[in-house]
Amino acid sequence: xxxxxxxxxxxxxxxxxxxxxxAAAHAEAVSCTGLTYAFGETxxxxxxxxGVREGEVFGLLGPNGAGKTTAIRCITTLLxxxxxxxxxxxxxxxxxxxxxxxxxxxxxxxxxxxxxxTGRENVALFARVFDVPRRERAARVDLxxxxxxxxxxxxxxxxxxxxxxxxxxxxAQALVSAPRLLILDEPTIGLDPIARTGVWEHIxxxxxxxxxxxxxxxxxxxxADQYCDRVGLMHRGRIRALGTPExxxxxxxxxxxxxxxxxxxxxxxxxxxxxxxxxxxxxxxxVRSTRRTARRVG
Amino acid sequence: MKSEAPAAPHAASADRALGKDTALLxxxxxxxxxxxxxxxxxxxxxTVELQKLRHDRTELYTxxxxxxxxxxxxxxxxxxxRAIPTGGIPYIDYMAPGIIAQSAMFIAIFYGIQIIWxxxxxxxxxxxxxxxxxxxxxxxxxxxxxxxxLVQAIVVIVIAALLGVALTWNPLKLLGVALAVxxxxxxxxxxxxxxxxxVLSRDRLMGFGQAITMPLFFGSNALYPVSVMPGWLQxxxxxxxxxxxxxxxxGLLLGxxxxxxxxxxxxxxAAALGITAASxxxxxxxx
Numbered sequence: 001x002x003x004x005x006x007x008x009x010x011x012x013x014x015x016x017x018x019x020x021x022x023a024a025a026h027a028e029a030v031s032c033t034g035l036t037y038a039f040g041e042t043x044x045x046x047x048x049x050x051g052v053r054e055g056e057v058f059g060l061l062g063p064n065g066a067g068k069t070t071a072i073r074c075i076t077t078l079l080x081x082x083x084x085x086x087x088x089x090x091x092x093x094x095x096x097x098x099x100x101x102x103x104x105x106x107x108x109x110x111x112x113x114x115x116x117x118t119g120r121e122n123v124a125l126f127a128r129v130f131d132v133p134r135r136e137r138a139a140r141v142d143l144x145x146x147x148x149x150x151x152x153x154x155x156x157x158x159x160x161x162x163x164x165x166x167x168x169x170x171x172a173q174a175l176v177s178a179p180r181l182l183i184l185d186e187p188t189i190g191l192d193p194i195a196r197t198g199v200w201e202h203i204x205x206x207x208x209x210x211x212x213x214x215x216x217x218x219x220x221x222x223x224a225d226q227y228c229d230r231v232g233l234m235h236r237g238r239i240r241a242l243g244t245p246e247x248x249x250x251x252x253x254x255x256x257x258x259x260x261x262x263x264x265x266x267x268x269x270x271x272x273x274x275x276x277x278x279x280x281x282x283x284x285x286x287v288r289s290t291r292r293t294a295r296r297v298g
Numbered sequence: 299m300k301s302e303a304p305a306a307p308h309a310a311s312a313d314r315a316l317g318k319d320t321a322l323l324x325x326x327x328x329x330x331x332x333x334x335x336x337x338x339x340x341x342x343x344x345t346v347e348l349q350k351l352r353h354d355r356t357e358l359y360t361x362x363x364x365x366x367x368x369x370x371x372x373x374x375x376x377x378x379x380r381a382i383p384t385g386g387i388p389y390i391d392y393m394a395p396g397i398i399a400q401s402a403m404f405i406a407i408f409y410g411i412q413i414i415w416x417x418x419x420x421x422x423x424x425x426x427x428x429x430x431x432x433x434x435x436x437x438x439x440x441x442x443x444x445x446x447x448l449v450q451a452i453v454v455i456v457i458a459a460l461l462g463v464a465l466t467w468n469p470l471k472l473l474g475v476a477l478a479v480x481x482x483x484x485x486x487x488x489x490x491x492x493x494x495x496x497v498l499s500r501d502r503l504m505g506f507g508q509a510i511t512m513p514l515f516f517g518s519n520a521l522y523p524v525s526v527m528p529g530w531l532q533x534x535x536x537x538x539x540x541x542x543x544x545x546x547x548x549g550l551l552l553g554x555x556x557x558x559x560x561x562x563x564x565x566x567x568a569a570a571l572g573i574t575a576a577s578x579x580x581x582x583x584x585x
Contacts, residue, residue: 039585073423073584076423076427077426077427078423078426078427078584078585079584079585080581098329098429098431101427101428101429102326102329102429103326104427106423106424106427107424108420108423108424109420110418110419110420111419111420112419112420112421112423112424114346114350114421116349116350116353116354117346117349117350117353118349118353121346121349125342125345125346126424126428127327128338128341128342128345129339129342129425129428129429129430130326130327130428130429131327131328131329131330131335131338131429132327133327133328136322139322140322140323143322143323144323147323157353173424175323176323177326177327178322178323178324178325178326178327179326180326210323210324
């Protein structure tokens with residue numbers, strides 16, 4: 001960041017205020033203010049306020065149909081939102097779409113690697129569309145593949161990969177452009193426990209190495225408990241609870257007056273209450289998409 | 299903060315997790331701007347199409363069967379019958395450019411199915427979250443369809459040559475043929491992607507695709523000259539880009555009288571309109 005010469009003559013107090021304001025503006029990787037998105041009469045996201053801090057792993061939790069994916073689609077600019085509602089590192093998702101997209105690495109819920117291409121070609125495509133120059137493309141692609149332990153399988157068609165390998169390949173696709181914010185929509189859905197652990201270990205290793213912010217949606221409460229710095233429990237389009245997994249579990253234990261620490265799932269059931277009814281579970285399309293992904297990963 | 303800034307400060311742990319030379323994965327690439335963005339995206343999409351064809355040529359071979367049958371059976375039979383006025387050239391020669399155009403169109407017209415499949419597989423959403431304007435993405439996809447159609451057209455040209463069709467081998471004229479095939483495929487693939495943006499499902503698009511391909515084919519000059527058509531069909535032929543493509547191919551490959559200026563003009567305008575229409579409806583697929 002460059003310093004304007006005019007700022008040099010400002011008083012120390014003014015400079016400190018400006019620094020504090022700048023820090024506050026950039027402390028949040030994602031900021032949603034009153035985010036609302038409706039499909040016809042159905043409000044998928046309803047007046048959502050959310051702040052994801054720079055450098056953290058933030059888990060957006062909730063059952064199918066809670067509005068997690070819609071919120072993610074608004075943040076990733078896939079769905080149009082009014083100006084001022086969504087900001088990514090200070091960039092307005094409505095006014096500065098290209099600027100926002102350049103900072104994102106996105107892994108959608110579906111297994112989105114192209115089975116007709118090799119692992120290396122899949123990653124190279126994203127290097128190209130993020131304008132990685134030809135002279136450093138091969139090196140970047142190899143680094144990204146190496147970061148997810150796919151160097152040996154890079155020359156094989158992605159259609160021959162296991163579900164866990166495809167997820168790691170998608171991670172490499174997202175990493176090749178050095179994103180500041182990695183968004184993962186249900187990254188472990190349908191994977192067996194060992195593959196799930198493998199995917200999370202790679203996410204954590206990359207986060208540790210790069211310091212990037214990670215925003216992840218999941219409905220596996222145990223994963224969120226184990227791997228997320230903070231979580232937001234979402235239900236019917238709104239955040240119902242926000243904090244570290246420890247804080248949320250401790251809070252419920254205190255409310256219930258029990259010595260046994262509840263699970264995150266207990267917290268969620270407590271918050272959602274009788275709201276977990278037949279209407280929960282997502283629409284036909286979402287369930288179909290989830291099942292298709294689960295089927296593809298075997 | 300500018301997006302050119304490093305993704306994050308270089309951490310010591312980076313070397314452990316990502317290997318020693320991690321700087322590349324911590325530095326976002328410098329964005330292409332202005333006019334250089336579109337050709338870069340088109341090249342990226344065309345490269346993917348060629349890579350897929352290199353890995354699996356089954357589609358190329360199976361799709362060659364139908365045009366080969368048209369030339370072999372329909373072409374040779376009607377050459378004997380001499381029922382269609384062809385301006386003094388054998389009928390199989392006359393219809394060969396029409397079959398080349400048809401086989402290219404059949405590939406392009408079902409390209410919308412691929413974009414719906416990519417939507418369902420999450421590939422489209424992932425591409426839409428890259429710094430690629432929707433018009434550039436559609437243009438890239440459309441030219442990728444053009445490249446695929448061109449490969450198919452080359453196969454059909456070889457088949458036609460093997461069947462004795464007297465085609466030109468003038469490189470400049472062949473370049474013109476390639477341009478006509480690509481421009482027409484851009485239009486037909488965009489027509490398909492536009493319909494995909496309206497109907498949103500593969501099943502419906504299959505129905506639409508089948509409903510429009512035959513009228514486009516038979517409502518053109520691919521099999522017979524416009525002069526033998528009834529008045530209403532002549533009107534259809536006049537607004538059918540396939541007719542202009544066939545006219546250009548016939549003129550370039552066989553040297554028959556044609557209207558190359560008008561043909562390429564119509565094809566270019568049709569391609570531009572197609573890209574505009576498909577781009578404006580791409581957002582519906584993303585929802």
